Amino acid sequence: MISQNTISQVFETARVEEVIGDFVQLKRAGSNFKGLSPFSDERTPSFMVSPSKQIWKDFSSGKGGNAVTFLMEHEHFTYPEAIRYLAKKYNIEIEETEQTDEEKAKIDARESLYLVSEYANSYFQKILHSTDQGKAIGLSYFKERGFTDEIIKKFQLGYSLDQWQAFTDDALGKGYKLEFLEKTGLTIVKEDKRFDRFKGRVMFPIHSMSGRVLGFGGRILTNDKKAAKYLNSPESDIYHKSKVLYGLYFAKQTIAKENNCYLVEGYTDVIQFYQTGVKNVVSSSGTALTPEQIRLINRLTANITVLFDGDAAGLRASLRGIDLILEQGMNVKVCTFPDGEDPDSFAKSNSLAELQDYLDANAKDFIQFKASILVEEANNDPIKKAETIRDIVNSISKIPDAIKQEVYIQECAQIMDISENVLFSTLAQISKKDFQEANKNYKKEQRAFDVVRNSGETKQKIDVQFELERKIIEILMLYGNREEVFEDLILKEDDISGDLLLEPVKQEAKVFEKIYLDLQEDEMQFSNEGFKTLYYSLIDQLHQKEDFSTKDFINQLGQDLASTVTSILMEDEKYNLHDWHRNNIIPKVKDDTVSQLVSQTILSLRCYLIDRKVAEYKNQTLKPDLDSTTIIEDVKDYLGLKMLLSRKLGKVVGGYNVK
Known part of the structure; x- marks a missing residue:
């Protein structure tokens, strides 16, 4: 159990704006900071942080509290985990007191999944660096990829022995329960048999935004055609593929600082870019890009540059991901590499300056990129050209900002050699159709609401x-x-x-x-x-x-009461979210x-x-x-x-x- 002295020191040292700034892009709003809510899907900031009061309030979800409650809400930490995270962040030595049996019993199933994943991460790293098989196979592979010892340790890369139960037996011997080994997907259990999911693979741990291990990606090194080249952990209570980006834990500060995020496809793309010096890079880990993943980036920056392989077979299918980014109101550019190159190989063979120069010179606006891809497919066929134009206008219709829409329509007219009036008319048709569909869905929901309301529900x-x-x-x-x-x-x-x-x-x-x-x-x-x-x-x-001191008073309260007090104290701060003073409205x-x-x-x-x-x-x-x-x-x-x-x-x- 963590001593009260350590807890007091953590509360005294931690700055709520610094802690939250690691997860949310904050902008100055008077004496406070504001940003997009990390708890809901929004485009207008409703998240407020008060450095003077050392509290935060999310007006969209109603959540609020101090630095500790933010970590508990956002990262699903327990109270002790949040204290440990902050102690590590601020280099505070943790004093321990003896834990009672009752306190030990409070560790729930979710925490057990985290503990098993953390242990597996340590185990795979130990195997990589300390066993003959790990060094001869796993470490040799990473060295061949050009990864340095420093970067291998930074990304906590590892190796799983090419044995059926090596990891499972070791974990059980250390007291970890088979139930949680199976729930994390580290161990596969079939009837009375059990074996390691990642047998004979190099391991890439997947971290949460705060650095906790959620799951793993494993790459096989043999030519077994029956086995998948890459294998990910299955969905669990702590790992949801659609809500995680590989490398975000290491990239988040640079993304916010550079105000741009590079999006690649694979684990090694991320690591090679990072090693070369471009650190604001993440990967969707081979899965189709999702709105949840885009919103993770949107908390840190409004700008995404998508990087594609030069010979990517699924390039056209990948264009759908661009539309998703546009729907979130973000700015998107696209950069492709020369034939035969991918982000990993190109970064490996070029210096930081050369890589940066190439990205700056070749990152195209999404309209230019989409037009170049689709026009090439049209091949002077008028029908296909018309379909291409409609496809581009359809992407523009996803943009929520009317001014940006108009600018992109003008750009599209120049590129495709067509009048702006025709494009605006097409945009209006698409928007009208979308509106009618949305209105239809709204009326359907409203009818359902009326049924509930008329069934006796009172205002x-x-x-x-x-x-x-x-x-x-x-x-x-x-x-x-x-x-x-x-x-x-x-x-x-x-x-x-x-x-x-x-x-x-x-x-x-x-x-x-x-x-x-x-x-x-x-x-x-x-x-x-x-x-x-x-x-x-x-x-x-x-x-x-x-x-x-309100700060000291809040820190000694339980989570529920602390949230109540924060909601009360931050109530007036919502005026600052909308810049009322700028409009001569003085509360x-x-x-x-x-x-x-x-x-x-x-x-x-x-x-x-x-x-x-x-x-x-x-x-x-x-x-x-x-x-x-x-x-x-x-x-x-x-x-x-x-x-x-x-x-x-x-x-x-x-x-x-x-x-």
């Missing part, structure tokens, strides 16, 4: 007490220790007329003291258990600490009227509770055989109190919808 009402209690927590978090002058209105009898008048009385107090005393005076209780826990914890800390700043905000919130809560009490009394009067005289008098008293509160608020308070 959700605003929970007034929830919102007011939430506001109290927000005020305590932001201004709890602030000294403010509060003006209260006290009922006094006029000496001459005898009428009751409201006389203003000012007093200076800390915000948390004012709130605590007002709630105590009316014996008001929080109805939401989460807010109730936060309230008493906040009051306790504000009483004890002059230097109360009201609460700091200017804190005392007024406190008074109005407490008085509003009192009014709501009065309405609820009156509603209870009214329901009682409906009961038969009940003398309602006393109840009516109580209702009059409460309504009189509400009128008084309205005068204090300086406005007429309408009735709340309570039952």
